[in-house]
Amino acid sequence: MDAARHLHNTGEIRGDYLEKVTGQAQFASDVVIPGMLHGRVLRSPLPHARIRSIDVSAALAMPGVVAVLTGADLAELSAGRNSHWGLYLRDRPLVAIDRVRYVGDPVAAVAALDEFTAEEALDAILVDYDPLPHVTDAREAMAPDAPLLHEKMDKIQNFYFRGGTNPVEGTNIFQHYQYAHGDVEAAFSRAHRVFEDSFRFPMVVHAAMEPHVVIADWREDSITLWSGAQSPTTVQKALSLLFGIDMAKIRVITPYVGGGFGGKSSVKIDPLVTALSWKAKRPVRVCLSVSESMLTCRRLSADIELKTAVDAGGKLLGKSVRVVMNGGAYADTGPAVAVKAAIRAIGPYHIPNLKLESYAVYTNTVPGAAFRSIGGPPAVWATESQMDVIADALQIDPVDFRLRNMLDKGGLVKPDLRPIDVDMPGMLRRGLAAMDEAGGNSRASGVAVAASDPGIHALGSALVRMKIDCSVLILTNTIELGQGAHGVLRAVASRVLGQPLARIKVATPDTDLAPYDWVTGASRSTVIMGLAVEEACAEISREVRQLAAELYGGEAAAYVLADGGVAGPNGFTSLLDLMVRANGIDSGEFVGLGRITPRYRNGDFSRMPLFWETAVGVGETEIDVETGEVRLTRYVSVADVGRVMNRKSAEGQDEGAAIQALGHTLYEELVYEDGQPLNASMIDYHVPAIDEAPREFHTVLIESGDGPGPGGARGMGEGAILPMAPVISNSLARQYGVRVRELPLTPERVWRAIREVQRDARRGK
Amino acid sequence: MNDIAVMDVTFTLNNEPASARIEPRELLIDVLRENFGLRGAKRSCDLGVCGACTVLVDGLPVSSCSTLAADVAGRSVLTIEGLGTPQALDPVQQAFIEHGAMQCGFCTPGMVLAVKSLLAAEPSPTEEQVRHYLRGNICRCTGYVKIIEAVMDLAKRGARLKTNP
The missing domain is CATH 1.10.150.120 ([2Fe-2S]-binding domain)
Structure with missing residues (x-):
């Protein structure tokens, strides 16, 4: 029998696996457009400089070079429109105009007949720079005499996220967020103990295996893009504003994407490649290397200061959180990241007096951007480390200390947010039990919990078409980047329409065909697009059953869709027969539209967050005392996902998020010195390899069935990135008495901390 | 562009005889992807450390992004397309x-x-x-x-x- 067909029919197997495992899956970087040129980007070698002049004549004279785009072209291209773009602040030019702001800032782009020639032409472009003072550290960039990266703050409202940012004019601060409830100062003054701790979280990169890639084809008054974009519709809107072309004439096609993790969300290289196609008057493909992707975006690094007050009984009385985030040269989605970093530092705890403050700051470094759970990992690393510090000082068991302060289901993390919708104490107990069941010792393990509020905008639609043979086509702009969203949508359609999974296809996302979806990110697709597909299929189901009732008698409610047709009081009828009877020929189809907006369910979908994404981590570590090398040996990850839509995919999301976190916990940091990134390549920047994965990984997925999505599902896939760093750090503190407050926990840092502990022990401290 | 020497390389590709006219500087990944349309080998780090471009040469894994196509002359190259098909998976x-x-x-x-x-x-x-x-x-x-x-x-x-x- 046909092995492939068999596998497709098992229900648990995703449709993309077969294509991917045989090398047939088409990624954007595999797309070939007839007549396309190959583009390369010339990047600034300096962290901050004026551009005195650019001479492209030698490059243009090279055989095979078709066009070179520089800032000098923008007056003609933009023709009175703004040639700058951004998500919160219009701070980024299509290509550098008279100034560069970080090493890697695009200065020019070459389109040539082949990549070799384009690459060689970069060397022939002569740029005369006038260096400016630079700053790469966020705290230094906040100083009054710091070099200013942007002279004005050109704010945009409601462009990608609701609202805007709160920059401080005349400084590098592009976001300043503040929040308070209760009286935190009073709490500090009456507390039994007050703990002040600072933590640092490094600059880390997404390192998706497929680098950023775009093919842009600019025609008279239309643009077609093949892009690895997580938000094709935002790309479409940004290009429309930049180039003055109607949105309906801008088409963004998104084949399989080789990983994103937020690094391809909002808008990235699409405007630059489109401008290069305009200049070359031909389709142009730009496929970055991973090294260049590392110079395109990264996670915002952070300094987190926590001040926390407790009473003698180990109850939290008040907490102040101050986060300073290094936002890089352009704001991108950094303003949202800074807000989330502050909120996600609260944790699933009752804190009667709370003060939050966060800053995102321009520096001469790679632009900061969204990365799996924006702001979450720094926030949870700090808060959950401090929880253990406090428990240790009060001589309370760290789990007991957490449970004394933990919110029950329905409790308020922050009064303006939806009450927490999962049983966190129950999750924590499940995690500890799972560690013991696996042969570990939960009493000696590192433990951390996290509650994050996904920044989901509830705006997305799907079209579903059911053919006369009952095969089903789903049209969506939710992209497939490995998370398995398309598999989930097929499962939803299969259930509502009563057709086998094998007959349900998700079309390649294409803005010309599929309706609007906000972004594939923030763990939102299962809920938002899942519901949209569910609604669309329900519409088809209603129509089919109504028609069957009209033609064959009885009530519509007495009919049910079944494999190949519809079953009713008088037996089964194929959809084909139904259509012939209804329309006279064996043709036609049923079309359903599902639309989710913030007004959905009487406006409940406008309430933030749509659901809580929570996580518990319990882990055991080993340390090589001689070298300071740390290994994670056994790990338990718990998430209440509401409903598991595909077990292997869901577990895979959890495992992948956790091991990504192992990267920022033990290995990863983009290091700057003298304004230069020292390790922006896969050789020098180490992401976890297979031998660094723990010997044992146990995922516990709780199905409480009360999430807002299909079947009671919640979103998932980001939560498990949160507890890892504090789990490992807390485990080291518990086992070895070392507390390192700066990530990654490199052998050197850990070794020095061990030596300090040993020295203190010898001195009899 | 016109004065670059070209050469013919003959090898076994997915158990079939293959030959290509290439420039000596051309990399195996480009020849596989462009000349033979075999796009299963992926370019990622482009530095020979990530393994996404792995193909088997005489049964051993090599990074096709940092292997000269000329170097597979007379050898046997297996790509993912030659390992199995949707109808006959390995x-x-x-x-x-x-x-x-x-x-x-x-x-x-x-x-x-x-x-x-x-x-x-x-x-x-x-x-x-x-x-x-x-x-x-x-x-x-x-x-x-x-x-x-x-x-x-x-x-x-x-x-x-x-x-x-």
């Missing part, structure tokens, strides 16, 4: 599907070929050997858990074959 491909050992899929062709090569040398490797052998194949999505499960499942089958051939 057991390694089958195991990856069954265990959900992939997400975005960009590393998958290289990973599958590396596993193929490992199992050819050692049909029933220990987990330690698997972790050592696959260290050069980076996956950023899965956290490797399901990849290890898939390979250890194959190793178990390999061990059974050893004892009951």
Whole structure:
């Protein structure tokens, strides 16, 4: 029998696996457009400089070079429109105009007949720079005499996220967020103990295996893009504003994407490649290397200061959180990241007096951007480390200390947010039990919990078409980047329409065909697009059953869709027969539209967050005392996902998020010195390899069935990135008495901390 | 452009004779992708450290992004397209599907070929050997858990074959 067909029919197997495992899956970087040129980007070698002049004549004279785009072209291209773009602040030019702001800032782009020639032409472009003072550290960039990266703050409202940012004019601060409830100062003054701790979280990169890639084809008054974009519709809107072309004439096609993790969300290289196609008057493909992707975006690094007050009984009385985030040269989605970093530092705890403050700051470094759970990992690393510090000082068991302060289901993390919708104490107990069941010792393990509020905008639609043979086509702009969203949508359609999974296809996302979806990110697709597909299929189901009732008698409610047709009081009828009877020929189809907006369910979908994404981590570590090398040996990850839509995919999301976190916990940091990134390549920047994965990984997925999505599902896939760093750090503190407050926990840092502990022990401290 | 020397390279590609007229500087990955339309080998780090471009040359994994096409003259190259088809999957491909050992899929062709090569040398490797052998194949999505499960499942089958051939 046909092995492939068999596998497709098992229900648990995703449709993309077969294509991917045989090398047939088409990624954007595999797309070939007839007549396309190959583009390369010339990047600034300096962290901050004026551009005195650019001479492209030698490059243009090279055989095979078709066009070179520089800032000098923008007056003609933009023709009175703004040639700058951004998500919160219009701070980024299509290509550098008279100034560069970080090493890697695009200065020019070459389109040539082949990549070799384009690459060689970069060397022939002569740029005369006038260096400016630079700053790469966020705290230094906040100083009054710091070099200013942007002279004005050109704010945009409601462009990608609701609202805007709160920059401080005349400084590098592009976001300043503040929040308070209760009286935190009073709490500090009456507390039994007050703990002040600072933590640092490094600059880390997404390192998706497929680098950023775009093919842009600019025609008279239309643009077609093949892009690895997580938000094709935002790309479409940004290009429309930049180039003055109607949105309906801008088409963004998104084949399989080789990983994103937020690094391809909002808008990235699409405007630059489109401008290069305009200049070359031909389709142009730009496929970055991973090294260049590392110079395109990264996670915002952070300094987190926590001040926390407790009473003698180990109850939290008040907490102040101050986060300073290094936002890089352009704001991108950094303003949202800074807000989330502050909120996600609260944790699933009752804190009667709370003060939050966060800053995102321009520096001469790679632009900061969204990365799996924006702001979450720094926030949870700090808060959950401090929880253990406090428990240790009060001589309370760290789990007991957490449970004394933990919110029950329905409790308020922050009064303006939806009450927490999962049983966190129950999750924590499940995690500890799972560690013991696996042969570990939960009493000696590192433990951390996290509650994050996904920044989901509830705006997305799907079209579903059911053919006369009952095969089903789903049209969506939710992209497939490995998370398995398309598999989930097929499962939803299969259930509502009563057709086998094998007959349900998700079309390649294409803005010309599929309706609007906000972004594939923030763990939102299962809920938002899942519901949209569910609604669309329900519409088809209603129509089919109504028609069957009209033609064959009885009530519509007495009919049910079944494999190949519809079953009713008088037996089964194929959809084909139904259509012939209804329309006279064996043709036609049923079309359903599902639309989710913030007004959905009487406006409940406008309430933030749509659901809580929570996580518990319990882990055991080993340390090589001689070298300071740390290994994670056994790990338990718990998430209440509401409903598991595909077990292997869901577990895979959890495992992948956790091991990504192992990267920022033990290995990863983009290091700057003298304004230069020292390790922006896969050789020098180490992401976890297979031998660094723990010997044992146990995922516990709780199905409480009360999430807002299909079947009671919640979103998932980001939560498990949160507890890892504090789990490992807390485990080291518990086992070895070392507390390192700066990530990654490199052998050197850990070794020095061990030596300090040993020295203190010898001195009899 | 016109004065660059060209050369003919003849080799075995996916068990069939193949030849290509190439420039001496051309890399194997480009010749496979552009001349032969075999796009399963992926360019990622472009530095020979991530494994996404892995193909087998005489049965051993090499990074096609840092191998000159000229160097495979007279040798046998196996790409993912030659390993199995949707209609006739290789057991390694089958195991990856069954265990959900992939997400975005960009590393998958290289990973599958590396596993193929490992199992050819050692049909029933220990987990330690698997972790050592696959260290050069980076996956950023899965956290490797399901990849290890898939390979250890194959190793178990390999061990059974050893004892009951």
